[in-house]
Amino acid sequence: MTEKRFAPDVLQHLFMAVEEDDYVDSQVSLPSVIDLSCSAEIVHSNYALCLQFWEDGVDREALLRLTLKQAVGDELSPVERMQYKYMRARFKHLRFAQRLYLRQHRAGFLFGKTTVYLGRFQDGFRNQKKDIITFYARLLRICLSAPAWRLMRYSLSHSRLASVEDFVAYRQGQIRTLKAYVTKPALTGREFHDVRKIISQQVSYYDTLRSIAPEHKEARQISRFLAAINGLMGDRHDVMVADDMHNRLSYDTPVALDDDIRQRLALLIERFPL
Template sequence: MQHILDDDVINVQASCPTDPERDFTEAELADCYRLAWQLLVSGVSMPSTRKLVLSIAMRGSATPQQAVEFKHMRARFKKMRFACANYSELHEYPESLHSITRLMGRFQDAFKNGRKLRALWSGVKLWGRLRTSYFADLHEELVKAQFSTLGSFQRYIATENQHLAEGAPEEVLLTARQFHELRKIVSRRIALNDTRRALTPSPEFDTLSLFLATVNGLMGKVNDDLVLEKMRSKIDYENQTFKLPEEIASRIRALVLSQRS
C-alpha cells in the first residue's frame, strides 16, 4: 500500500534503469494478481465505503480525513483494475470493476474542484454501485479470472510499449483524451513494477519505481489542469491538442528504449 501512495512522488533526479528487467514467470504473474486481490478484499468494507461516499456527496466536499480515506479506498480498486489488465489472460478490465473505478475518479474530481452538484450526482450513483450484491458479483468475476500465459503477457507489454512510443516523439501534439490514455499506460506499468517489488524486493525495481513515479507525478499535474479546464468548459477535451511537455516526453522515450534493451 505504501508503494501505491508513493506512485506520483516526483524526483527529477530519478533516472531510468538501463539494465533489462528479469523476465516474469507465469507463477509470478499469478502471484501479482493474487496480491492485488488481497489488497482489495482485505481493505474495503462496503458499508463503511458507502457511508463515506454518501457523506461526501451530501455535503459536496470532503474533509481532509475523508479525502485521504477515499483516496486510499479508490487506490485499492485501481490496483485491482490494473491487475486485470496486466496479469489476466484477456488483459482487460471487467466492465463492472471499470465502471466503479471510473465513477470514483469522476466523483473525486468533482469534490476536489468544488463542483457540488456534480459531486452529489456522481456520489449518489457511486453509492448505488457499491451495494453489496453488485460487489458480490464483481467478487465472483475476479475470482474466476484466468491468469495470463507468458506469451500473452509479452504481447501485451509490447503493445503497451508501442502506444507509449507513438505518444511521445518530439513535438508531438495530443488531445487531452490521448494524454489521459497515455498516462493510464504509465499507471499500469507502475502497478506492474510495484506489485512485483512487493513480492520480490530489489534495488533495480526500487530504481524503476522512483523513475515511473516521477513520470506519473509530472503527468498528474498536467492532468489535473486539463480536468479543471474541462469542467470550466475552457477546452475541447476530445479534439483540442497541446504539446506534450518535453520533461514528460523525454522520460517516456527513455522508458521505451530501456524496454527494448
C-alpha cells in the same frame, strides 16, 4: 485460481509503494536495458497480492457512506478525504492488475465502471461541481450496493490469468502504443490520459513485484523512474480536468507534452525491448 495470501508486511510494502506513485525523483534513471523475463509464479503472485490489497483495504459500507455524505452537501473532513483516496487507490491498483495479468487484459465490467465513477466523483468534489457529484453518487450507490458487490467479488476471484508469453507481449504492445503517441506534437486530454494509464499500469507491475521481493533492486529503480512520469502527468491532468470543468479549455483541445515528460517517455521507450 488458487487462493494465495500474503503477510501484513508485504501489504504494507505495497501500500508504501502505491503512496509514492506520483513522487518525482529527478535523480533516478533506468537500467541500460529493461529485463522482461517473467514466470507464471510472478503473474500469479502479483495478481493475488493486488486482489488481497483491495479486499483487505476497501470497506464497502464505509466507502458508500463517504460517497453519500459528500453527495448531500456535507463536506468530507480531511481524514475522510484520505480514507476515500486510499480506497480509490486500491481500486485503481487492482484495475491495473486486471489489465496486466488477466487473459482478456481488461477490467471486469462492474469493477471497471466503479473505478471510473470513483474517479469522476472525486473530480467533482475537488472542483466543487454539484451536478457531477450528484450524478456519480447515484451510480456509485448502485455499484456499491451489497448485490453488486457480491457479483464484483465473485468475478475478481474467478478470473483466468494470462500466460507469461501473453503477459510480456501485452506489455510490449503498450510501449508500442506509447511510442506512437510520443511522436505526436500535441495530445488531446483523452490521448494524454491514455499515455498516463500505460505508465500507471507499468509502475503498478514494478510496485507489486518489489513489494513481494524487496531485494529486487531493479524493480524498485524502474518503479521510481515510472513514478516520476506518473507524478508529472498526474499534476498536468488535474489541471486539464479543472480547465474543462470550469470552461477554460476543452479537454479535447490538443496540447503539447511538457519537454520533461517527453524526454522521460523517450528514454523508457529506448530502454524497453520491443
